[in-house]
Amino acid sequence: MDNKYLTIYRDFAERIESGQLRVRTKLPSEHELTQLYGASRETVRKALNLLAENGYIQKVKGRGSFVLGVNRFEFPVSGLVSFKELAARIGKESRTRLVSLETVAPNRELADLLHIRANQPVWEVVRTRTIGGETIILDKDYLRRDLVPKLTKAICEDSIYEYLERTLDQSISFAKKVITVEEPTPEDQDLLEMKGYPMIVVVQNHVYLEDATLFQYTESRHRPDKFRFVDFARRHQ
Amino acid sequence: MDNKYLTIYRDFAERIESGQLRVRTKLPSEHELTQLYGASRETVRKALNLLAENGYIQKVKGRGSFVLGVNRFEFPVSGLVSFKELAARIGKESRTRLVSLETVAPNRELADLLHIRANQPVWEVVRTRTIGGETIILDKDYLRRDLVPKLTKAICEDSIYEYLERTLDQSISFAKKVITVEEPTPEDQDLLEMKGYPMIVVVQNHVYLEDATLFQYTESRHRPDKFRFVDFARRHQ
DNA sequence: AAGTGGTCTAGACCACGCC
């Protein structure tokens, strides 16, 4: 039992995701929630604001908070979610295959991306993702070797994020994603079932730890017909 | 001068964007900020949390808040920003051209998307966007006619968002974006300089008002080589 | 007038980093 506001948040997030709370349902008022959870109003509000920010509810001044239906049938790929978490959500049969795992010296471009010196070794992990019987995603990960001393086939085929957060005590804090569309490389053609598609969707991911050091750079290359990115955004100000 | 916490937020957001506050600079402590702005600590924290959520700063327990360099040279397309705001940011010469503006009866698919009956008329606005001399974006907007009574060529070539927020008293609250890659239609080929590219990036946008009614559906179709989507995401929990 | 959410305050205790 950790945070009070996270408890309230997760409580409602679960009930909304499961459909137990229907779309357009009115939540209890903030005053009522303070009594239900034995919390102060600001604590309740912190939970409700998180729910609103993540697309679960809409708060309307003078009326109350209402369950939204936007996120219901979509899985937002925005936010930081590992492939394993994602695969679990969509419930499709999926598989990760390790292509190669080695320590390499970064070329200048990569050293630049990771903000390290050219002689500082990095892990290079190449993996393919098979979903519904088709191999459609190629993931290339580069991690700072000084921050991740050990890496095995088993870890790579399970979830690197999980390993980092559970085993090591590194916490991932934020990431910058860049989505572009490019021509497939011979490597893409070789490792993926491209089915003649002449382009590939590239999702670059810069992953940072809590102290804001960049420690991982990932390129996730998707066959275009299977690519789908969903984002929920609020207009502030 | 409206909100106290928004004042603090904008103050730092501007100073960070302008480069007046350098990357890795330490912000004043929360305690110091309460005195600088004559605000309580929770108010200061609300501003700092907004800055952190939007990628401006990183808060580190026990040490302080530090300026991040992630958002500096990128313009995040995540969040809700109109094309006009976007064009202003990147500073490139750009132009919007109205292709057609009419009232149509929605087909079933569109009526479904907008959650309206099939006999309820909607605005159909088709526009092309020219950036750096090339026409590379095709925007198709559908708006509920009951919510937007008037729409002119001038408004469409300026900014529909701006018109809605300033002239009408409608406030845009949130949106759901879906990015996919498809084959170009004859219309794409006709209106855009496709240069032989065999695919097109489609950004679907469902835009909601503050009372959570869906009032606009937009399809933004981008030539793949010029498409770029940047997203900043924090890992919560 | 009563109920709702939005903002703000002045305190409190805690966990963490640093010296």
Add this chain to the structure above:
DNA sequence: GCGTGGTCTAGACCACTTC
């Protein structure tokens, strides 16, 4: 031990919606 951010409280006033 001191300064830092993270959580939480019990109140206050305001603007808005509903009746």
